[in-house]
Amino acid sequence: MPDASSLPWARARLHIVTGKGGTGKTTVAAALALALASGGKRVLLVEVEGRQGISQTFDVGPLSIAETRIAYAPGGGEVVGLSVDAKAALLEYLQIFYKLGRAGGVLERFGAIDFATTIAPGVRDVLLIGKVYEANRRRKDGRRSDPVEGDMAYDAIVLDAPPTGRVVRFLSVNEEVADLARVGPIRGQADSITDMLRSGQSVVHVVTLLEDMPVQETADAVAQLREARMPVGAVVVNQVRAPILPAGQLRSAARGRVDRDGIRSGLGSVGLATTDAVVDGLVAEARDHARRVALETELRSSVDQLGMPIFSLPALTDGVDVAAVRQLADLLTDQGMVR
Amino acid sequence: MTPPGVRQPGTSRPARPARPARSGRPVTPVKRAAAPRLDIDALLADRATRVIVCCGSGGVGKTTTAAALGVRAAEQGRKVVVLTIDPARRLAQSLGLTELDNQPRPVAGLDPAGGGTLDAMMLDMKRTFDDVVLAHSTPEKAEQILANPFYQAVSSSFAGTQEYMAMEKLGQLRAQSDAEGTWDLIIVDTPPSRSALDFLDAPARLGSFLDGRFLRLLTAPAKAGGRAYLKVFNAGVNLVSSTMSKVLGGDMLRDVQTFVGALDTMFGGFRERADLTYALLGQKSTAFVVVAAPERDALREASYFVDRLGADGMPLSGLVVNRVQGVAAPGLNAGRARAAAEQLTEAGDTFTAALLTVHAGVAEAAARQRNLTDRFRAGHPSTPVVEVPALAEDVHDLAGLRAVGASLAGA
Numbered sequence: 080m081p082d083a084s085s086l087p088w089a090r091a092r093l094h095i096v097t098g099k100g101g102t103g104k105t106t107v108a109a110a111l112a113l114a115l116a117s118g119g120k121r122v123l124l125v126e127v128e129g130r131q132g133i134s135q136t137f138d139v140g141p142l143s144i145a146e147t148r149i150a151y152a153p154g155g156g157e158v159v160g161l162s163v164d165a166k167a168a169l170l171e172y173l174q175i176f177y178k179l180g181r182a183g184g185v186l187e188r189f190g191a192i193d194f195a196t197t198i199a200p201g202v203r204d205v206l207l208i209g210k211v212y213e214a215n216r217r218r219k220d221g222r223r224s225d226p227v228e229g230d231m232a233y234d235a236i237v238l239d240a241p242p243t244g245r246v247v248r249f250l251s252v253n254e255e256v257a258d259l260a261r262v263g264p265i266r267g268q269a270d271s272i273t274d275m276l277r278s279g280q281s282v283v284h285v286v287t288l289l290e291d292m293p294v295q296e297t298a299d300a301v302a303q304l305r306e307a308r309m310p311v312g313a314v315v316v317n318q319v320r321a322p323i324l325p326a327g328q329l330r331s332a333a334r335g336r337v338d339r340d341g342i343r344s345g346l347g348s349v350g351l352a353t354t355d356a357v358v359d360g361l362v363a364e365a366r367d368h369a370r371r372v373a374l375e376t377e378l379r380s381s382v383d384q385l386g387m388p389i390f391s392l393p394a395l396t397d398g399v400d401v402a403a404v405r406q407l408a409d410l411l412t413d414q415g416m417v418r
Numbered sequence: 419m420t421p422p423g424v425r426q427p428g429t430s431r432p433a434r435p436a437r438p439a440r441s442g443r444p445v446t447p448v449k450r451a452a453a454p455r456l457d458i459d460a461l462l463a464d465r466a467t468r469v470i471v472c473c474g475s476g477g478v479g480k481t482t483t484a485a486a487l488g489v490r491a492a493e494q495g496r497k498v499v500v501l502t503i504d505p506a507r508r509l510a511q512s513l514g515l516t517e518l519d520n521q522p523r524p525v526a527g528l529d530p531a532g533g534g535t536l537d538a539m540m541l542d543m544k545r546t547f548d549d550v551v552l553a554h555s556t557p558e559k560a561e562q563i564l565a566n567p568f569y570q571a572v573s574s575s576f577a578g579t580q581e582y583m584a585m586e587k588l589g590q591l592r593a594q595s596d597a598e599g600t601w602d603l604i605i606v607d608t609p610p611s612r613s614a615l616d617f618l619d620a621p622a623r624l625g626s627f628l629d630g631r632f633l634r635l636l637t638a639p640a641k642a643g644g645r646a647y648l649k650v651f652n653a654g655v656n657l658v659s660s661t662m663s664k665v666l667g668g669d670m671l672r673d674v675q676t677f678v679g680a681l682d683t684m685f686g687g688f689r690e691r692a693d694l695t696y697a698l699l700g701q702k703s704t705a706f707v708v709v710a711a712p713e714r715d716a717l718r719e720a721s722y723f724v725d726r727l728g729a730d731g732m733p734l735s736g737l738v739v740n741r742v743q744g745v746a747a748p749g750l751n752a753g754r755a756r757a758a759a760e761q762l763t764e765a766g767d768t769f770t771a772a773l774l775t776v777h778a779g780v781a782e783a784a785a786r787q788r789n790l791t792d793r794f795r796a797g798h799p800s801t802p803v804v805e806v807p808a809l810a811e812d813v814h815d816l817a818g819l820r821a822v823g824a825s826l827a828g829a
Binding site for chain 2: 348
């Protein structure tokens with residue numbers, strides 16, 4: 080089991096969480112934020128795709144560009160939620176850095192804001208991560224500076240990032256705007272963001288399931304992240320189901336070699352139906368279970384081969400609610416993913 | 419009374435009597451509100467169906483569904499082309515797609531008995547965009563556009579470009595099948611957007627932007643200059659121009675201006691093209707198939723999409739719910755199985771106890787999924803639904819696609 084203080088991201092303030100669609104990356108990001116917040120820390124949890132996944136996970140009203148507390152953590156900590164919208168981020172950015180006032184509204188009327196936020200390639204992503212960059216440098220007194228421990232508005236930031244297929248492009252803002260903005264403020268902002276991502280303050284975690292496609296995409300994303308010199312952190316294997324049968328019985332069950340008479344008498348002894356239909360059904364379900372466990376074991380070894388720290392979270396049988404996210408947060412802490 | 423959580427996918431049609439499932443296991447028919455069932459075979463057999471659009475959120479098996487529909491339609495005699503956007507490697511291999519060359523290629527290994535054919539292709543959005551430029555301008559002009567940095571960025575990285583080019587390619591394939599009779603059915607997978615709705619909106623957004631007044635203003639601010647009544651407008655123009663150049667940098671602004679200037683003379687309006695595509699999608703010959711997994715988020719997205727298609731008057735065929743948990747021992751309810759497992763563990767029969775625990779998990783998962791899909795049905799009582807059982811493994815060959823196709827058809 081990895082020890083948090085020796086982990087490569089022990090210094091990280093910005094945790095970027097990605098994963099294939101459907102792997103539960105928002106849930107994992109939420110759990111990680113709660114885990115980081117425990118013991119009196121203040122953590123910002125950010126989404127950038129306007130999905131309102133965070134507010135649904137925490138069962139609070141829709142989030143916006145206004146930072147809103149969404150949960151308390153044990154020991155006085157809190158998680159603050161933020162849904163970054165490129166348009167609002169641009170207007171805020173113009174306000175902070177250019178003191179635009181009236182111009183913002185004019186730009187909006189002329190479609191310039193739409194241009195910058197939806198069409199101009201890369202600019203949108205610069206704005207979205209730019210908001211995270213700004214929050215990362217914000218001090219308690221509202222001024223901005225390189226992070227100084229204990230002095231910052233947030234002790235940590237968790238970014239619920241785009242899925243694996245898009246995350247590398249999303250983070251590679253520098254390359255995205257390189258051809259377009261050779262100089263100028265957008266370029267400057269992109270450079271600062273890239274510095275932040277590579278400074279050791281940031282780390283990218285990938286969420287996967289033990290299924291073919293997510294594991295394949297995880298391997299692809301890790302390779303691309305490494306190639307793009309992005310700081311790769313942990314793999315979080317989500318929705319892990321413990322095998323119900325012991326290893327030897329799994330093997331026989333996978334082959335359908337089971338003692339049907341034994342099962343029949345077992346069922347009879349507790350007053351259950353002992354028809355062929357029931358016995359066949361149970362055997363078929365056990366076979367599927369055994370095959371699935373075998374596949375998961377195989378996939379788990381491909382995840383191991385990525386050479387990254389791995390943390391596992393169980394499948395939640397009753398769906399995801401705040402209580403469940405808290406449980407997952409504890410599991411991440413217990414496994415040493417956070418200090 | 420039927421215990422909760424007991425349902426075999428594909429048997430939800432109330433009128434259908436109990437019949438053996440494929441594996442020969444007995445199946446209990448379940449009484450259920452008369453929700454219409456999505457009849458995939460009828461949809462594929464209907465020669466009036468010329469375009470099928472598969473849409474839904476990421477990770478729900480959209481591309482697999484599109485490919486499986488293609489195989490089934492082709493083996494039933496249709497001349498099909500499947501346009502995939504970003505298929506997983508193994509799925510691409512199962513269709514024989516080894517390279518991204520932006521051209522439909524015949525899929526080998528199909529049963530030719532029905533007289534149908536199947537071609538498949540992966541979308542290369544940059545190449546599609548390049549082709550549009552080449553087809554609509556002089557060679558010199560095309561060269562100028564293709565070399566423009568802004569064009570290069572827009573054509574390869576702007577998120578909306580993928581949606582736009584998927585629609586552009588769909589239009590091309592449709593034109594080719596109308597003119598040459600190459601295909602009589604086009605099946606399109608949709609890009610893995612932030613939201614399934616992006617795919618409907620993005621073409622219009624790109625179209626209206628490229629055609630919009632902001633770009634006109636960037637390209638020809640001088641035109642407005644002479645008119646007195648535009649003084650206020652002009653003040654705005656200057657403010658916009660100076661701010662844009664402050665924020666973006668003068669170089670980028672110039673690149674944009676060159677790019678738009680070049681495009682402007684070339685196209686008869688992007689907006690018009692986007693409108694045409696949108697109109698094509700709205701025709702009766704198009705069928706939207708929304709794909710979801712039996713999970714909260716995927717079904718919520720599916721609901722939005724169904725509502726949106728309805729609001730836009732788009733021809734919705736129905737919902738495919740993929741990866742539905744099957745129950746092989748439906749006669750036994752989960753709670754009873756758990757209690758019995760406990761008793762058996764105490765009595766030392768841990769194997770039978772484990773089987774019952776496995777069953778309880780399966781039955782509970784099925785019940786949860788049924789709750790979620792029932793909620794969808796309640797909200798959309800007239801939307802036909804078909805459920806596809808979960809497969810043990812991901813699809814990686816034609817046989818796998820055939821099996822998915824059979825499940826889609828409820829066979």
